[in-house]
Amino acid sequence: MRDETAEQNRYQRALIASGSQAPATAGHAVFWEFNGKTLKEHPPADGPDPLCQGCGKRWPCEMAESAMQQVGVRS
DSSP states (O other), X not given: OTTOOHHHHXXXXXXXXXXXXXXXSHHXXXXXXXXXXXXXXXXXXXXXXXXXXXXXXXXXXXXXXHHXXXXXXXX
């Protein structure tokens, strides 16, 4: 992303976090996979005021926001 905003940078950090965890149990694996899939389905569009590419709402949409918080990236 060119000239990414703080929120777009936050998205990139959350995407990396969701794919870099070694799950302790099968339940943890599902947790990380689900949040990673959600983030991949709801990326921000480029630009200073991006929309969600997955649902068209203002980004971060509630799906992306929830997934980012779940993987521990709050700000």
